[in-house]
Amino acid sequence: GAVVSQHPSRVICKSGTSVKIECRSLDFQATTMFWYRQFPKQSLMLMATSNEGSKATYEQGVEKDKFLINHASLTLSTLTVTSAHPEDSSFYICSARVGADYEQYFGPGTRLTVT
Amino acid sequence: KQEVTQIPAALSVPEGENLVLNCSFTDSAIYNLQWFRQDPGKGLTSLLLIQSSQREQTSGRLNASLDKSSGRSTLYIAASQPGDSATYLCAVSGAGSYQLTFGKGTKLSVIP
Numbered sequence: 001g002a003v004v005s006q007h008p009s010r011v012i013c014k015s016g017t018s019v020k021i022e023c024r025s026l027d028f029q030a031t032t033m034f035w036y037r038q039f040p041k042q043s044l045m046l047m048a049t050s051n052e053g054s055k056a057t058y059e060q061g062v063e064k065d066k067f068l069i070n071h072a073s074l075t076l077s078t079l080t081v082t083s084a085h086p087e088d089s090s091f092y093i094c095s096a097r098v099g100a101d102y103e104q105y106f107g108p109g110t111r112l113t114v115t
Numbered sequence: 116k117q118e119v120t121q122i123p124a125a126l127s128v129p130e131g132e133n134l135v136l137n138c139s140f141t142d143s144a145i146y147n148l149q150w151f152r153q154d155p156g157k158g159l160t161s162l163l164l165i166q167s168s169q170r171e172q173t174s175g176r177l178n179a180s181l182d183k184s185s186g187r188s189t190l191y192i193a194a195s196q197p198g199d200s201a202t203y204l205c206a207v208s209g210a211g212s213y214q215l216t217f218g219k220g221t222k223l224s225v226i227p
Contacts, residue, residue, distance in 0.1 A: 006158075032213065043119075043204065043217040044159075093158055097213055103149070104215060108158035 002028050004096050006107035013084055013114055021079045021110045023094030029074035030096035034104065035067075038091040050077045084114040117142045121205055121218035128195055129226050136190040136221045138205030143186050146213070150179050150190050151204040153220070159204065163190070167210070195225045 003026040013019050023033055032051050036044040048069050050056040056069035068080040077096075081088055091111055095104040118141045128134050138148070147166045151159040163172045163179040165188070171180040178191040192199060202222045206215040 034214070041219075043219040044206075044215075045217075046214055049214065091156075095159075095215075103147075103161065103164050104213070105161065106151070106159040109156075111156065 002096070002098055002105040004030075004094065004105050004107040006092075006094055006110050008110060009108060010111045011113070013112070015085055015114055016083055018080055018082045019084055019112060021081075021092055021094075021112075023077045023079070023096070023107050025075045025096045025105075028096075028098050030077075030098065031074065032097040033071055033077040034095045034097070035069060035077075035079050036093045036095070038093060038109075044093060047079075081112065084112070086114045088112065089114045117145075117207060117209060117216040119205055119207060119216050119218035121203075121221050123221060124219065125222040125224075127224040127226060130195060130197060132195050132225075133191070133193050134195055134223070136192070136203050136205075136223070138188040138190070138218055140186045140188075140207050140216075142209065143183050144210045145183060145207045146210050148179075148181055148188050148205065148207045149215070150177075150188075151206065153202045153204055155202075162203075192223075195223075197225045197227050199223060200225050 005024045007022045035047045047062045048056045048058045050071040058064045071077040093109040095106045122137045149164045150162045165181045176193040181188045202220040204220045206217045
């Protein structure tokens with residue numbers, strides 16, 4: 001089946017620093033990747049939609065200059081949290097869509113803690 | 116704006132019991148509906164995907180139904196096991212869009 005990986009699985013950083021999270025589709029080419037954020041006991045909230053070779057589309061309320069998304073290839077998308085603050089601490093999950101199949105395959109998530 | 120509601124928020128059942136999880140959505144113009152499982156601190160595992168033209172899907176002990184016109188879906192788990200303990204999430208994608216809108220999930224505990 002379609003496998004999506006994320007790296008790192010956990011990261012702790014100091015306030016003011018930047019953190020990069022990678023999302024890879026391991027056995028398929030993903031035309032579209034999605035980035036979600038999940039706060040404790042809350043559901044997943046879509047942050048942005050990323051299409052290979054084009055700029056990401058951000059959801060309302062998500063700062064594009066703070067959450068930089070790059071989708072340089074059909075198997076890799078990165079999310080960079082710039083100048084991280086404690087309120088950015090959350091669980092970040094990516095997913096990938098396979099071609100015309102609207103099913104999304106999810107990565108294992110990245111736990112970000114900003115101290 | 117699509118809203119997805121899952122009831123109950125938490126459920127505790129003894130092992131072996133059959134159970135039903137409920138999901139409702141406000142906009143019936145959906146492309147598909149997915150049920151996911153999420154273990155604590157982990158990502159999502161897709162359980163079942165129902166296209167808007169389908170009424171139900173089955174996988175092993177799981178059966179998901181979809182009534183698009185009434186904006187409802189149910190996930191039926193037969194003969195529950197302690198390993199089924201997890202949070203179950205329902206998500207819908209809008210017609211013409213591949214974006215998923217998630218419910219808050221139902222946390223299931225199966226007691227041995």
